[in-house]
Amino acid sequence: MSGLFDNNDDIDDEIPEFDADGATEPSRENAAQALAALALETALARQARAAIKRQPTLVIMQVPSSDWTHIIAAAVKRMDRAPVVRSVIERVRKGGVDHRMGEEELSYLRQGLSVLYISQNPKGLLHEAVLSSVDVTVTIPDMTQAMLRKLIRRVTGGVARGVNDDMVKLDLSVILSTVRSELTAGECVANLRRAVSRRPEPTRSAVPMLTDLPLTKAVRTWADQTLSDLDAVGAGSLAPAQLVFALLEGPPGTGKTLIAESLAQTSGWTFVPSSVGAWFATGDGALGGVAKNLKAFVDQVLASEPAIGFLDELDALPNRATIDNRGRDWWTPVITLFLTEIDRLRSSGRQILLLGASNYYERLDAALIRPGRMQQRVSVQPPQTDAEVCAVLRHYLKSDLTDADLGRLARIGRGATPAMVEGWVKQARSLARAENRPLKPGDLLVQIVPDDHRTPEDIRTIAIHEMGHAVVAHRLGHTVESVLLFPLVKRAVGCGASS
Known part of the structure; x- marks a missing residue:
């Protein structure tokens, strides 16, 4: 390894493929030394090698992941006329502020020495003075x-x-x-x-395809466009860097996780989920453990390409603009690391889409949702129209009940989240099974309409009052499509009544 860069200037030769009978006997090295040699020989073209041999020169070498830094650094240090080597895998926090690294090594250039920085994310971790002064940039290829x-x-x-x-x-x-x-x-x-x-199998739940999900119009538009972009990336007609990271936000139970899973299932990309809570639940919960889990998630996404990384509970990360001083000292390194890791995903050139989910969009840190990070806001709201509620009911009911039954039930269930509808259907089916009979509309209505404890006389009075509204509206020339008598319907026939 010591003569890797200085045998001669004809240094574009690749390591030969050896034939089956072993005619060429290679020198034996350990795996780390051999891999470093192979990677450097692949990455360093003639011009780059010649530049590195000149002094002083500032070189930045980007590696596939932080695990590569130590083996590449060890190989470079064994070179003849080796440069000063600095490995940078994370920022350092000093005086309550996160600092990019590498500025101090620039003094070696003034002494006539070359400096080589090794990092998995140079743009996010190296000091601006280093990035502005670089003479040669080398990218170590991914394993093939x-x-x-x-x-x-x-x-x-x-x-x-x-x-x-x-x-x-x-x-x-x-x-x-x-x-x-x-x-x-x-x-x-x-x-x-x-x-x-x-190795654990990637999460690939038996989730429905996007075409089978009952989505609102806005979410359907986003999902279809994103699916088209993923297909284009897979076909090579769209660069991975053109994918827009997005954040699904809305009330609990609206199906944000299901939508992300379905997008992965439909596109054929690997689904890699995690959550802020999981970073704390695994390990000791201390700052170092949380940082390790965060990095492990990003590494898993990168290793699983093409992959959709999904992070739930993003509102668990506080907004640095509103957090108190005591909390800021603990949370700032976590949030800063997370932003840096998003940048690492973005700059990796891999087939990666990062999605997040939050129930409280207004609580998110501004740097998290700015352009270039999780910039696209996708609002996932409960169904608002009768047609949207019917679609959700049909999704969970499958072939049970008629469309007419669903239309009457939808008027009552408007505004319910998909999670609520799923719960209604499960309870209704349980009621029907207990009585050993098919599902009826009334089984579902019992779940939708809360128990009513008023007397029959009160209910009759209310019903007459509501029918009076309908009669007056009709006499004034308005069209009365239906009158839903919730208590009477539930107690008497278990179905909607129309007039």
């Missing part, structure tokens, strides 16, 4: 099947057969621990296959 095969060949001396995309997406630490020089190539592949089988 070809790179993994070459890695196994370089470490074991054998030919790796059966390498697939699932193995490539394993955590870097898993790959480096399963590829070892004392194993054969076949044993390394078997280890990787076993690691894939042990």
Whole structure:
């Protein structure tokens, strides 16, 4: 590794593919050293290598994830005429303020030395003075099947057969621990296959397709356009950076999570859910543990592409503009890290869409919902029209009851959330099962209309009063489509009455 950059200027050669009979015997290295060499040889073209050899030079090297920083740093430090190496994987908090890093190493340039920064998110983590002074920018490529095969060949001396995309997406630490020089190539592949089988399956719930969901007009418009964009990204006709991260907001029970899951199911993208609460529930709940869980979520989204990352309970992150001083000291690092991680997703170039959900949009931090982050606001509200309520009822009732029954029930249930409707249907079916009979409209009406404890005489008086309104309206020339006598209907016939 020590002569990686200075054999000669003809430095675009790739590591050769070895044939099956092992005619070419590579030198044995451990997996971390071999992977770093492969990655650098792939990433550094002739011009970049020549520039790095000049001094002083400022180089920024972007790696696929923070796990890569230590192995790349170790490889660069073993170079002849190695530059000063600084790994930057997160901001540092000093005096209650989060600071971008790397400014102090710039002094080495004035001493005639080269400086190389390694980071998974240079734009979000490095100081502006570093970004403004860079001479060479190098991007270390993501792991590929070809790179993994070459890695196994370089470490074991054998030919790796059966390498697939699932193995490539394993955590870097898993790959480096399963590829070892004392194993054969076949044993390394078997280890990787076993690691894939042990990895939890991505969440892929049996959720309905978008076309089957009863969505309001505004949500349907957004969902259809987003689905079209996801298809375009998958086909290569739209750059992933053009996807617009969005936040689904609205009252509890309106189906925000279901919509996100359905979008993933319909598009064929992996659904990776999490929540702010989950970051606290897993681990010790301290600042370091929360930060670790947040980063783990982002890493999982990146490793699962094409993927839709979904974050629930975003209003659990307080607004820095309104939080008190005591809370600000604890929460600011969490919020700042989250914003940085969103930027890492945005700048990754991966097929990633990030969605969030909140019941309280007005409580969100302004930096979270600004353009470039979770900028698109999608309002998910309860159904307001009879047609929208009917659509939700039909979704949960399937083929039960007639459209006419649903039309009468919809007038009563207007404004109910989909979660409420689902609860009504479950309770109504339970009532019908208990009596060993088919579902009736009255079973559902019992759930929609609350129990009435008035006397029959009071109910009759109210009914006559309401019918009087209808008669007067009719005599004045208005059309009276129906009169819903909730208490009488519920007690007598269990269905809507029309006039």
